[in-house]
Amino acid sequence: MVFNWTTSHPSTFILVGIPGLEDFHLWISIPFCSIYVLSILGNGILLVVIKTEPSLHEPMYLFLAMLAFADLVISTTAVPKILCNFWFRDQTIHINACLAQLFLIHCLTTMESGFMLAMAFDRYIAICNPLRHSAILTNQAISMMGLSVVIRGAVLLGPHPFLLQQLPYCKTNIISHTYCEFMALVKLACVDTTVIRAYGLFVIFLTGGLDFILIILSYILILRAVFSLPSKEARIKSLGTCSSHACVMLVFYTPAFFSFFSHRFGHVDPHIHILIANVYLLFPPMMNPIIYGVRTPGIRQRALHILARKPV
Template sequence: MQETSLCLSVGHLLSYSMSDSNSTDFTNPTTFILLGIPGLEAAHVWISIPFCVIYAIAILGNFTILFIVKMEPSLHEPMYYFLCMLAVTDLVLSTSVLPKILSIFWFNSREINFSACLTQMYFFLSFFVIESGILVAMAFDRYVAICHPLRHSTILTNPVVAKIGLTVVLRGVMLVLPHPFLARMWPYCRTNIIPNTYCEHIAVVKLACADISLSSYYSLAVAFLVIGMDVFFIALSYTQILRAIFRLPTKDARLKTFGTCGSHLCVILASYIPHLFATLTQRFGHTVALHLRVLMANMYLLVPPMLNPIIYGAKTQQIWDRLLQLFTHKGT
């Protein structure tokens, strides 16, 4: 009975959209309809619980990182400046999609304005590219700190850190800018239903009744060239770091130095692996069930903002000590 009602509701949406698109050949639809997680609509309320918990942890964790770094003068150095940039990026990344996802799950609020859809698309794509650039900057910081410790303060001065941050932001802003402009350029005369929880780029442009090769190829170029280059530079930095670590005289020194890089390596894996799986399954995993593809597409936007502050809070001794100190003072 539940399955029948689910089919009827989806069928109603499809018939409504198709009849509307048959009567009007619109260039830009007024609204899109986000289905949520197709096939799991009956479980939306239950799925919203872990999503809500993930969002709450991401908000609390990243604001805690920002607060501790601001309040603790000893943390005013390049590594923690980059960590603050990462926290701000994670807050924007998760906030660009989570509120709308929860409104779909809780209130069945599936409609999203066409311009709002493109704006959401731009924000999460640009800030994902920005986050990738910040991870490269953090890898470079660890390389200088371990391989050239005596020159760290002279190489990574505050003006240099500010220039790196500005470059990373401008790269993300400019490289992603063509995505919404190209998406707005296509005529949409098929349907306005997006089988996803947010305005994922390929899911949107696939609705266009035109040759979307330009959008598709540009998206792939950004995904593979930018992310590929970032992963290459991160791997290069850590190759040099590992060589320096293995040249250290004692085992304790090697373990201590490697421990300072462990949190960054965990963050890198948490950021890139879900994105890689999501990209591959969205484009090439046609045999993978649709609800699994949608869930994977959500994970690469939601999980890293939650994990990053947890990983750095647990692995970075200065942050952990300052956090414990705050709670100890409150308890006394």
């Protein structure tokens, strides 16, 4: 297929999908669609369970509800357009829709990182200062922390669409990706993008990078407190309260950092990089409710009760 190129300010972009694997798009769509359905069901049930179960109205699960809502929006922002591309070869996306998709994906993944930091802070207080846990993490404090994470993401990621909209794309309007991604658009520009790239790096460090450092620091303090406990049973019980969060953190940050470093500094084959980028986008929203559902009896029992309920 040939695309005519006549302007440096396109009204539409072309999403290629996964370069080199175009003949397999229909097959790739099967796990993508399955993961999307599981993500919607899992996070939807998780939100209902947390809302309807009073025993789960605790800081950890309220932050988890915020994470689940962000997962729902991210999945719905990206996956339907990806599936339209794979199923119907609908590769065209209007520039405004592209920039809106880019903003929502990057903004909400930034918020997810912030919610995980808030969950790590909750675990730190619960283990290192348990007597003051309820006094420190009041409903007002939880609301303020959640609002701060949302504002941080919106303020830091807000300039991205406006900066990208001003760039001249005189090379091509073909995006070698399944969705609109910041660096994928920056690479299409035919002007010096050093400042924009530097701002992107600054935002990543100030959000995901700083969050990850603080999470690691909190876990160092948690482990120090846990291993100072007198009995083995107490140590195991304390570590067990952190295991779900640790699994969710690994599922989120591992593909995120791989995608980030390979996009900017590595020489990874395009189809490998884009597959990893899609894993980063699709896998955590599916796994988060599964991890917490399996490891949290209150969530698991309530979810099974909802699923087993017969319609009236």
